[in-house]
Amino acid sequence: PARMNMADHGGSLHHHTNHASMISVEDLKGPQSGTPDRMFTLSAQTMKRTTLSGELEEVWAFNQLIPGPELRVQEGELVEVKLVNIDIDEGVTLHWHGLNVPNGEDGVAGLTQDAVLPGGQHTYRFIANQTGTYWYHSHQQSSVQVAKGLYGVLIVEPQASNEAKNVDLAVMSHGQGTSNGTTITLGSLGELQRVLVNPGTSVRLRLINARNMPQSFHLSGVQFRVTAIDGIDLHEPQLISGQKLLLAAGGRYDLSFQMPTGAVGLAHSTDFITDHSDALVLASNNKDLPPPFQQESTFDPAAYGTPSSVPFDAETNYDRSYTLVLDNRVGFYNGKLTNLQTINGYVFPHTPSLMVREGDIVKVKFVNRGFMDHPMHLHGHHILVLSRNGTAVTGSPWWTDTLNVAPGETYETAFAADNPGLWMDHCHNLDHAAAGMSMHLMYE
Numbered sequence: 001p002a003r004m005n006m007a008d009h010g011g012s013l014h015h016h017t018n019h020a021s022m023i024s025v026e027d028l029k030g031p032q033s034g035t036p037d038r039m040f041t042l043s044a045q046t047m048k049r050t051t052l053s054g055e056l057e058e059v060w061a062f063n064q065l066i067p068g069p070e071l072r073v074q075e076g077e078l079v080e081v082k083l084v085n086i087d088i089d090e091g092v093t094l095h096w097h098g099l100n101v102p103n104g105e106d107g108v109a110g111l112t113q114d115a116v117l118p119g120g121q122h123t124y125r126f127i128a129n130q131t132g133t134y135w136y137h138s139h140q141q142s143s144v145q146v147a148k149g150l151y152g153v154l155i156v157e158p159q160a161s162n163e164a165k166n167v168d169l170a171v172m173s174h175g176q177g178t179s180n181g182t183t184i185t186l187g188s189l190g191e192l193q194r195v196l197v198n199p200g201t202s203v204r205l206r207l208i209n210a211r212n213m214p215q216s217f218h219l220s221g222v223q224f225r226v227t228a229i230d231g232i233d234l235h236e237p238q239l240i241s242g243q244k245l246l247l248a249a250g251g252r253y254d255l256s257f258q259m260p261t262g263a264v265g266l267a268h269s270t271d272f273i274t275d276h277s278d279a280l281v282l283a284s285n286n287k288d289l290p291p292p293f294q295q296e297s298t299f300d301p302a303a304y305g306t307p308s309s310v311p312f313d314a315e316t317n318y319d320r321s322y323t324l325v326l327d328n329r330v331g332f333y334n335g336k337l338t339n340l341q342t343i344n345g346y347v348f349p350h351t352p353s354l355m356v357r358e359g360d361i362v363k364v365k366f367v368n369r370g371f372m373d374h375p376m377h378l379h380g381h382h383i384l385v386l387s388r389n390g391t392a393v394t395g396s397p398w399w400t401d402t403l404n405v406a407p408g409e410t411y412e413t414a415f416a417a418d419n420p421g422l423w424m425d426h427c428h429n430l431d432h433a434a435a436g437m438s439m440h441l442m443y444e
C-alpha cells in the first residue's frame, strides 16, 4: 500500500471539488488530444550499487540512471511523459519543478494525483511554454525519494535553436549523482570531469541545486554573465568574475560566456586545481587546469542586471496580501518528537492556505525568524521579488520559483494568480517540508 507522507500532500482530490467547484478537473489537465512532439518514458526502479567506501547500498533511479535522463524539449512542443513504477513500494510521481504546467500535471501525490504504485503507470501531458532550466523529481515522500536518486534535468530550449557550435551543459549538485552520460553532477564523484571546448565557443552552464541546502559554485578562468534565474532570463546582465554563486536549494542559475584560450573551472570548493577535486573543467586540451578562484564577493541577484518594466511593484494595489513567518519549534509530528518547521506557527496540514481568485495580484511577505535557511518553493507560478530586508530590488526583475529566505531575512514578493488549481508552497529543504513547512495555494 502507498504510505503517504503528510508533507507531500495532505489533501485528497475531494478538495478540488469542494473548493474549486467553478473549475472542472478536466480544465486543470494538460492537452488530452493531439500528437505529442516529444515522448519520454521514465521507469522508476530500485538499484544496488557500491559506494566509494565499498558498501552495497540501495538507490532509486529513473531508467537506471542517477540523475535520470536529461529531458530536452523545444518551446511550444506538446510533451508526453509516461511514468512507470517498476518496484518502488512507496509509489512515485513526477513533478516538473519550476515549469508552470496545468495543475493536473503537477505530480503531487495525494493532491493532483495518487502516487503510482509498483506495476502502475501515469501519463503526463503538457505544452512546454516557458524556455529555461527546470528539473523533475518524484513528489511522493520527496525528502527520501529525491535523496535516493529520483530526479533529473528538464530543459526547454527556445524555438530558434542556437548554432551547433555552442556548448550547453546542465550541472546538477546532488550527493548521490553518478553519471547519466549527459548531465554533469557535482558534489558526489570526487573527480575532475573534463569537457573539451574550443576557444571562442559560446558556453551555457545550467546550474541546478538538487540538494537541501544552498550550494556555493565557483567559476574560475573567465568573465561570465548570469543569464537566467530559475528559468527566467535576466534583463541585460553584466559581465562578472570572482563572485561566489550561492544557489538556493531547488534553484537554478544559467551562466554564459565565451570560451577563452585557457581552462575554465566550476566547483563547489574554491580549490579545484588538483585531479582529486570534484570539479568540471572546460579546456581545449586534456591537460590545462583553471587558475585558482579569487573570491571578491558573493553574487547578489537583488542588485544585478538592468531594471526593466514589471507587471507589479511596491505601488500596486494588491488583491490579497499574506505574511508567512518561517520558524521552528520542538513538537510531535507524524507521531515523533521532532524539530517542527513552521509557517505562522503551524505545521502542515494545519497551516491555513493562501486563498486566491483567478486574476488576483497577490503579495506574499516571507519573514525568517528561525536559524536555518528556508528555500521557499511555490508550485505552478513564478514570483517576482520586490524587496529584501526593506530594500527594493535594484537590478533586473528577479523572478523565482525557489527563494532562499536566510535567517533574519524578510522578502516581499508578488505573483499573478493565473494558473488555477490546488498547489503546494513549501520549503525545498525537503527535510523541512517533511517536518511541517508546507502549505497550499488554493484557488477559490
Ligand code: C2O
Residues within 6 Å of the ligand: 095, 097, 137, 139, 250, 377, 379, 424, 426, 428
Ligand atoms: Cu521541487 Cu514541491 O518541489
Ligand code: CU
Residues within 6 Å of the ligand: 341, 372, 373, 374, 375, 427, 428, 429, 432, 433, 437
Ligand atoms: Cu526550510
